Each structure stands twice: as structure tokens, then as C-alpha cells.
Amino acid sequence: MAKATGSICNLDCxxxxxLEKEKLYPGRGSAWCMSDETLELYVRQYVEAxxxxxxxxxxxxxxPTLAGLEFYRRAVELQDRYADGKKIRNSxxxxxxxxxxxxxxxLAEHDFLVGISVDGPEPIHDHYRVDKGGKPSFSKVMRxxxxxxxxxxxxxxxxxxxxxxxxxPLEVYRFLKDIDSRYMQFIPIVERIAPRVDPxxxxxxxxxxxDEARTSKWSVSPTDFGRFLCEIFDEWVRHDVGRIFVQMFxxxxxxxxxxxxxxxxxxxxxxxALIVEHxxxxxxxxxxxxxxxxxxxxxxxxxxxxxxxxxxxxxGDAKRDTLPRTCRACPVRFACNGGCPKHRFARxxxxxxxxxxLCPAYKTFFTQVDAPMRVMAGELTRGRPAAGVxxxxxxxxxxxxxxxxxxxxxxxxxxGKKFKHCHGRAS
Numbered sequence: 499m500a501k502a503t504g505s506i507c508n509l510d511c512x513x514x515x516x517l518e519k520e521k522l523y524p525g526r527g528s529a530w531c532m533s534d535e536t537l538e539l540y541v542r543q544y545v546e547a548x549x550x551x552x553x554x555x556x557x558x559x560x561x562p563t564l565a566g567l568e569f570y571r572r573a574v575e576l577q578d579r580y581a582d583g584k585k586i587r588n589s590x591x592x593x594x595x596x597x598x599x600x601x602x603x604x605l606a607e608h609d610f611l612v613g614i615s616v617d618g619p620e621p622i623h624d625h626y627r628v629d630k631g632g633k634p635s636f637s638k639v640m641r642x643x644x645x646x647x648x649x650x651x652x653x654x655x656x657x658x659x660x661x662x663x664x665x666x667p668l669e670v671y672r673f674l675k676d677i678d679s680r681y682m683q684f685i686p687i688v689e690r691i692a693p694r695v696d697p698x699x700x701x702x703x704x705x706x707x708x709d710e711a712r713t714s715k716w717s718v719s720p721t722d723f724g725r726f727l728c729e730i731f732d733e734w735v736r737h738d739v740g741r742i743f744v745q746m747f748x749x750x751x752x753x754x755x756x757x758x759x760x761x762x763x764x765x766x767x768x769x770x771a772l773i774v775e776h777x778x779x780x781x782x783x784x785x786x787x788x789x790x791x792x793x794x795x796x797x798x799x800x801x802x803x804x805x806x807x808x809x810x811x812x813x814g815d816a817k818r819d820t821l822p823r824t825c826r827a828c829p830v831r832f833a834c835n836g837g838c839p840k841h842r843f844a845r846x847x848x849x850x851x852x853x854x855x856l857c858p859a860y861k862t863f864f865t866q867v868d869a870p871m872r873v874m875a876g877e878l879t880r881g882r883p884a885a886g887v888x889x890x891x892x893x894x895x896x897x898x899x900x901x902x903x904x905x906x907x908x909x910x911x912x913x914g915k916k917f918k919h920c921h922g923r924a925s
Contacts, residue, residue, distance in 0.1 A: 499557075500773070501532075502532045502557055502569060502776060503530060503532070504520065504526075505519040506530050506559070506561065506564055507559055507561040507593075508629060509561065509628065510630045510632070511627045513687045513716045515689055516560065522775075523776075529777075530776065531776060532776045532778075534572065537573060539796045539797065540778070541573060543796060545580045545581060546801075547801045547805065551585060552586075555573070555587070555589070557570070561593055561595075561596070562591065570590075574588075590610050590611075590612050591615065594614045594615070595629075595639055597642030599648075602651060603649060605649065605651045611652045612651055612654075613656050616636075616656075617670070618666065622662055622669070625662040654679065654681035654682065655679040655682050657674065657682065657684050659685065659687065659718045659723055660718050662716070664725075665726075667725070667730045668730065670730075675738075682744045682745065683745045684727070684744070686723050686841075688717045688855055689717055690712065692711050693711075705785065705842075705843070706790075720857065728867075731744075731866070735888065735891050736895075739874075740885035750833060750867060751871060755875045764835055764837070768814050768838075769810050769811065771784060772793075772804075774801075778795045780793045780795070780796065780799075785839075791813070821836045821852065822836075822851070823850060825852075825853070833860075833864045836852075837854035837857070837860060844857065870887050896910070
């Protein structure tokens with residue numbers, strides 16, 4: 499991922515972990531955007547580092563649109579220059595507040611996939627996602643989304659799950675469907691705060707922190723995050739399979755098919771989701787932008803060299819190698835693999851370090867979806883659409899209602915007869 503503007507953003511979201519990264523580059527003054535020299539180095543090296551026929555550029559922030567349209571026009575020109583026959587794809591993750599017709603025309607012309615950050619209906623979204631003056635951002639986000647629709651720009655939605663929306667899963671899910679989102683990501687917010695602020699002003703602690711720290715008041719709880727995923731899944735698997743695509747559910751289907759996870763947090767090892775900062779510094783991961791995880795700068799070492807470096811391999815393998823014994827014996831390990839290393843600060847029942855804070859959520863979710871996941875995997879293996887699971891679930895629901903009906907109740911089938919004289923007789 500490329501941070502064209504680093505941590506610079508026009509919003510001041512309460513839970514944003516990246517705003518503090520500005521402290522890594524004090525005194526940057528007017529040099530807050532990736533320079534033309536760094537941009538060219540990045541584009542050339544990134545294309546050269548890809549062995550496959552396609553190259554995907556992911557532009558993030560901060561707020562990447564603050565770099566301006568001319569920056570991305572230049573990026574596209576450089577991609578064309580260095581493509582060397584490879585197919586170039588671009589994605590842009592944005593808060594959407596600065597999207598206007600000029601942006602819409604450009605994004606449509608160059609086939610950008612745009613991720614819009616929206617946390618749910620207006621009262622939920624505006625609880626944490628405010629601008630620098632503390633004013634709500636929902637109306638501006640919706641205006642930007644309408645521009646994308648007007649210009650037929652492909653988009654998906656990224657929804658963070660936190661203390662404000664964790665208990666409103668169906669309200670959030672149905673809202674996203676109402677705004678025509680067909681591709682959804684749900685990202686849990688988990689941050690820890692030290693008792694005292696660091697000398698550099700940082701309040702959030704790094705993943706490797708082992709001293710005293712408390713979970714922030716805006717973080718999602720493990721119990722509620724598990725319930726959030728399960729309730730949305732229950733509605734999705736009955737009505738929306740094949741029509742709505744939820745990243746977490748798609749990744750789970752892959753796990754039940756025996757495939758390697760396409761989502762880094764559930765992969766056995768990590769280290770493939772590096773980020774390049776505005777000045778060319780390359781870090782091991784978006785959640786590990788700290789000096790000890792700085793692999794070097796594009797001006798001094800190539801992207802390929804840094805990705806293949808021993809330190810990056812150690813970083814990626816540590817996810818697997820430090821997995822607690824409890825996790826190694828867990829029946830859903832194949833789907834979870836211990837989750838994101840950033841969140842592995844809890845302890846197991848026997849006191850071992852390295853348990854994921856969200857372990858109860860993942861165990862609840864992956865256990866609950868086991869049966870329908872097996873059905874979907876079976877359908878896909880036989881060359882049939884996964885949507886066939888909806889008929890299976892409805893049949894299971896019908897059987898459940900039959901089993902719950904009392905003998906003298908009206909039969910759930912709607913025949914007008916008593917249950918004992920209708921389907922109850924057969925059962």
C-alpha cells in the first residue's frame with residue numbers, strides 16, 4: 499500500500515491509529531506529499547518486483563485524495579511507462595468527502611476501484627468520524643458516493659466495527675445494502691493506550707508493547723464482534739449469497755475449500771502487506787509503522803530486496819512460530835491462524851502469551867458457520883453456485899420450526915390443520 503500523503507487527513511476520526519504516525523516525521527513542513535521523484539521510484543520498483551502479469555497499486559492514507567488529481571494523473575502516466583506489458587490496476591481507499599465530478603471522471607476513465615469508508619447510518623457514522631473542527635462527515639461522504647455512482651465508478655465499502663456500532667449489526671448491514679454497496683469489508687477496531695503518553699506525544703501503544711496498557715474505550719469487544727459477524731452472516735446466508743459479497747465470508751469459504759487465505763490476518767504467515775510512506779520508507783505492515791519495522795528507503799534499497807530481506811521473513815514467520823499451544827490445538831485454526839499479530843496481546847487460560855484479543859469472536863463465528871460453509875464448499879466443488887446454500891438453510895429452518903411445533907398447534911406449513919394431523923404425523 500502506498501501512503502501518498504502519509505498520515506495527513508482532513509478528518510479527525512477518534513479511533514484512527516494512523517494519525518499519530520505524523521510524529522514519525524517531525525518538521526516535514528510542506529513536504530507532506532510524496533514527491534515526483536519518490537513516486538517514480540515507487541512505481542518503477544513496484545512493477546519490477548511483480549512476477550505475475552498483473553500489478554495492483556493500492557493508494558491509502560491518511561486521506562489519499564489530498565494529494566490531488568495531478569498526482570494520480572502522474573502516477574498513471576508512470577504506470578504506463580513502466581508497465582512492460584503487465585496489466586495495471588489501481589484502488590483508492592478514501593473517506594469520500596473530497597470526491598467531486600473531476601475526481602469521478604478521472605476514476606472512471608482509469609478504472610479505479612474505490613473503497614469508501616462509512617461506518618453505518620448517519621448517527622453511527624458521525625459518532626467517531628468527524629472533521630478537524632469536530633463536525634460530522636456523513637453528508638459529505640454520501641455526496642462523494644453519489645458522485646461515484648453518477649460516473650459509474652466501481653466501489654466497495656469499508657466499515658470499521660467499534661464500540662458505537664458493535665451492537666447494531668443488522669442496522670449497519672441493511673444500511674450498506676440501501677446505499678448499493680455490494681462488496682463490504684468489516685474491520686475491527688482494537689487499540690491499546692498506555693497510562694502515560696510517550697515523550698513524542700503518542701498515546702497508542704505498539705503491537706510489541708508488554709507493559710501496562712488498557713484497551714481504548716472505542717475498541718470493539720470480542721463478544722460483540724463475534725455476535726456482529728454471526729448476525730450479519732445469518733441474514734446474508736438466507737437472502738444475499740451471490741448478490742452481496744462480504745470479505746470475511748468470502749475468505750471463510752476459501753478456508754473451507756482448503757485454500758490459503760487471501761486476507762493477511764487469517765494467513766498462516768504474514769509479511770506481504772507492506773506499506774510505503776510518503777518519503778519512500780518501507781515498513782513491514784500497515785499496523786507496524788514503527789522505527790523498528792522500517793526496512794529501509796526506496797532510494798537506498800529496492801522494494802524486492804526489502805521484501806525478500808531476512809528481517810521481513812522473520813517478521814512474517816513470527817506469526818506462525820509464536821502461535822500459542824491453545825491455538826495450535828484449536829479446531830478452527832485452519833480458518834483463523836491466530837488472527838492479526840497486532841491483536842495478539844491477550845493470554846491463554848494457562849497464562850501463555852500471544853493469544854488474539856479477538857479469539858472469542860473468531861472462535862464463535864467460525865464455529866457457528868461451519869455447517870453452511872461445508873455446504874457452500876461442496877456446491878463450489880461440484881461446479882455449482884454457492885448460492886445453493888440458501889435453499890439448504892431454508893430447509894433447515896423449516897425442519898427446526900416443525901420440531902418446535904406442539905402437537906395441537908397449527909402446522910407451520912400453513913395447511914390449516916393441527917400439527918399432529920399434518921406434518922407432525924409424519925415426524
